[in-house]
Amino acid sequence: MTAIKYTNEHEWVRVEGEVCTVGVTDYAQQQLGDVVFVELPETGKRMNKGALAGTVESVKAASEIYAPVSGEISETNGALDDDPALVNSAAEGGGWFFKMTIAEPAQLDALMDRDAYDAYVAGL
Amino acid sequence: MTNPATEPLKRTPLHALHLELGGKMTPFAGYHMALSYQGRGIIAEHNHTRQKASLFDVSHMGQARLRGDEAASVLETLVGADIQGLAAGKMRYTLLTNEAGGIIDDLIVTRMDDCLFLVVNAARKEADFAHISAHLKDRATELEVIGNRALLAIQGPMAAGVLAAHAPRAANLAFMSAAWMEVAGVHCLVSRSGYTGEDGFEISTPESQAERLARILLENSDGDLELAGLGARDSLRLEAGFCLYGADIDEATTPVEAALAWTVPKRRRIEGGFPGAAIINDQIANGVARKRVGIRPLGRAPARAHTEIRNKNGDPIGEITSGGFGPTLGGPLAMGYVKTEFAKKETPVDLIVRGKAHPAEVAAMPFVAHRYVK
Numbered sequence: 001m002t003a004i005k006y007t008n009e010h011e012w013v014r015v016e017g018e019v020c021t022v023g024v025t026d027y028a029q030q031q032l033g034d035v036v037f038v039e040l041p042e043t044g045k046r047m048n049k050g051a052l053a054g055t056v057e058s059v060k061a062a063s064e065i066y067a068p069v070s071g072e073i074s075e076t077n078g079a080l081d082d083d084p085a086l087v088n089s090a091a092e093g094g095g096w097f098f099k100m101t102i103a104e105p106a107q108l109d110a111l112m113d114r115d116a117y118d119a120y121v122a123g124l
Numbered sequence: 125m126t127n128p129a130t131e132p133l134k135r136t137p138l139h140a141l142h143l144e145l146g147g148k149m150t151p152f153a154g155y156h157m158a159l160s161y162q163g164r165g166i167i168a169e170h171n172h173t174r175q176k177a178s179l180f181d182v183s184h185m186g187q188a189r190l191r192g193d194e195a196a197s198v199l200e201t202l203v204g205a206d207i208q209g210l211a212a213g214k215m216r217y218t219l220l221t222n223e224a225g226g227i228i229d230d231l232i233v234t235r236m237d238d239c240l241f242l243v244v245n246a247a248r249k250e251a252d253f254a255h256i257s258a259h260l261k262d263r264a265t266e267l268e269v270i271g272n273r274a275l276l277a278i279q280g281p282m283a284a285g286v287l288a289a290h291a292p293r294a295a296n297l298a299f300m301s302a303a304w305m306e307v308a309g310v311h312c313l314v315s316r317s318g319y320t321g322e323d324g325f326e327i328s329t330p331e332s333q334a335e336r337l338a339r340i341l342l343e344n345s346d347g348d349l350e351l352a353g354l355g356a357r358d359s360l361r362l363e364a365g366f367c368l369y370g371a372d373i374d375e376a377t378t379p380v381e382a383a384l385a386w387t388v389p390k391r392r393r394i395e396g397g398f399p400g401a402a403i404i405n406d407q408i409a410n411g412v413a414r415k416r417v418g419i420r421p422l423g424r425a426p427a428r429a430h431t432e433i434r435n436k437n438g439d440p441i442g443e444i445t446s447g448g449f450g451p452t453l454g455g456p457l458a459m460g461y462v463k464t465e466f467a468k469k470e471t472p473v474d475l476i477v478r479g480k481a482h483p484a485e486v487a488a489m490p491f492v493a494h495r496y497v498k
Contacts, residue, residue, distance in 0.1 A: 033160060033355070034167040036449040037424045037456070039478070055478065057426050059166040059449045060159070060355050084424075 005068075005108055006117035012092055013068045013111060015102070022068055023096040024056065024087065027121050033058040035087040040076040040098055047071065047100070049107055054097060056087060069108060071101040136183035137274045137334040145351055153246035155184040158353040166355035170451040173320055173360055174492075177280030178352035179341060185275055186249025187328060189239040190256070192265035199233065199240055202259055204379065204388035204398050210235040215300050215315055218387050219379055220252060225400030225407070226375040227382065228255060230367060234302045234315060239268075241302070241313065243275070243326070245369045274334035278341070279324035279360070281495065282348045287314075287325055289344060294325060299496045308340045319357070321364030321494040362457060363450045365418060365489030371429055371446040372416060372459055380407035381461065383416045414442060415467040418489040419458040421475060425482050426456040432476040433462055433484075441466050444475065452492045462486065 005013045010028035014021040029035065037057040047053055047067040054065040076098045080086060086095040102108065112120060133156045136142075142149065146162030158181070160166045172178055190199055196207045205218035215234035219227050229248040234241040244252045249269075256267050278287055288295040290308040294316075297303060302315035310333045318324035329337055342349055358368070367373045373382045378400070385408055392398065393405055421427055431444040447458025458475075466473065469488045474481035 034165050034449075037426060039425065057449070059170075059359060059451070062426075062428065081424075 003108075003113075005111035005113065006120075007066070007068050007111055008120070009066055010121075011065070011068050013108070015108060018102055019074060019099055020069065020071075020102055020108075021096050021099045022053075022065075024065070024091055025117070025121075026091045029088050029091040029095070032056060032063060032087070033060055035084045038080040038084050038087060038097065040080070041073045043073050043076060045073045047073065049104075057084075065097060067100065068111065069100070070103040072103070073098050073100050075099040134184075136181050137331040138181045138183065138276075138338055141335050141338055142181065142351070147351075147353065150354070152354055153184055155246065157181070157184060158351070160353040160355045161351055164350070166353070166359060167451045169350070169352035169356035170359050172350050173280045173322060173352055173356060174452050175280070176348045176350070177278055177282040177286050177324070177345070178356065179338060179349055180277040180279065180352055180357055181274075181338075182277050182326070183274040183331070183334065184246035186242070186244040186246065186252065187270040187273055187275060188242045188244070188253060188256075189236075189268040189270065190242060190265060191239045191268060192263070194263065195240050195265050196235070198260065198263055198265040200392070201398060202256060203231075203233070204392050204401070204404065205233065206389045206391060207233060207235070207240065209391075212237055213301050213303055215302055215317060219373075219384060220255065221379070221398060221400040221404070222375055223399050224375075225378040225380075225403035227369075227373045227377055227379065227384075228252065228375060230369055230373065230384075232315075232317065234313075236302070236313075241328075247370060270328075272331050273328050274331045276327045276329065276334065276338060276341075277318050277324060278327070278349065279318045279320040279322045281323060282345075283322070283324040284497070286341065286345045286349045287327075290340065297325075299323075299498070308337055310337055312337075316497065319364070319366055320360035321366075321490055321492060322360075323495060323497050358446075359448060359450060362446060362448060362459070363452055363490065363492040364494060365459070365491060367416075367459075368446050377416075377461075378407060378412070379404055381412045381414055381416065411464060413464060414461045415464050416445070416459060416461055417467050417469075418487040418491060419444060419447070419460055419473070419475070419484050420487040420491070421456040421458070421482055421484040423482055424456060425477055427458050427475040427477055427482065427484070431458070431460075433460055434474045434476060434481065435466060436472055436474065438474075438481075441473065450491055457487075457491050458484075459489065
């Protein structure tokens, strides 16, 4: 079963069994502006929920990416090395950052569903 | 002094136009300014400037006239440039210096028939004008701060064509010269200058006419002229190797350290007579401990202001003062200060970004060749 959850930091988390894929939302990429560099965590790295997982650099500024749940990084999106602008053109698709295992599935319950995230963005 | 935290933000005469055209507004030097525009973005605006032409609202900058028969010699007591030798209609980049040789501001001085016309940085205008006024006491020279004129910059290879459609005389202006002329029927002071490295113009216009003028220029350009925001202005000036006051130069940096000693010509070096002249002359003769240089990261990670620069032995040798991504260069770029022994171009260095050493090298500036009219 696939479910997509959202964080307050404007990340989307696509859950597929015991693994999730993480990226930033279209709202976030609009706020970032033109992305020119993405620094991703190393595969195999274990992270706690909320830990610094990477950095997105736009022309103007650097923004941090956080681990949405605790787990181990299983894959990173190599396409971003050559084409970081994928974050702008396909934020919620081909512009994903990394995949990680889900150590504590209960942490997913604290994340927002799409309706809750849209309401959150509308209130900003 | 005004407190930026409590002072309400000021608006330029083009504020409504920025909002109408999707300006993403940001506070800058006490003003609401457009960082970029919705649906376009910094890279698109940057590229449009290099390929066609862009209109920048730079009305936040300070404009003033210095009047009096002795205005040129009086201004020379504050800056290191040759102002007395400036022909009518010609302009020059110069620096207000303090007694320690530090840079109070960088500015453009234009010699008009009846005055010297000054354009200074927005964040520095109050300090500059107070500093200049203090030096005018008991002199027959008067500083008239201009509060009712907007400043529009048109920059890019198509700038001359776009402007000439409304001001035929503009096309005949030589680089770094200025003249009064009608632009779409509005009496403006037009100079051939700018801060992007491209051919272009700056237009000082009555604030009441600014929005109408901007619309006429944009609407009749067939898309050749588009608005561009502060973000593109920053990446363009960085590629051109130009300093941003407050980042790359300030009161603690001297013209010699900042690689701006060229702004002090021979006569002024010999005669002195401006604040910090002895220190600046000594630095020209004996060298300085650090120098402003261009830096090119060899990877893709940008290095921002305050990034530490180390030599290949891991010793700290300086700091980035501004940096980011150059769309025309196609990669990251920066400028900063390094110990003089590392200032030679192609010197390998490391930039410490988020705790990791990223290889880079000292690079010649400009990063992108200037394309002024001859």
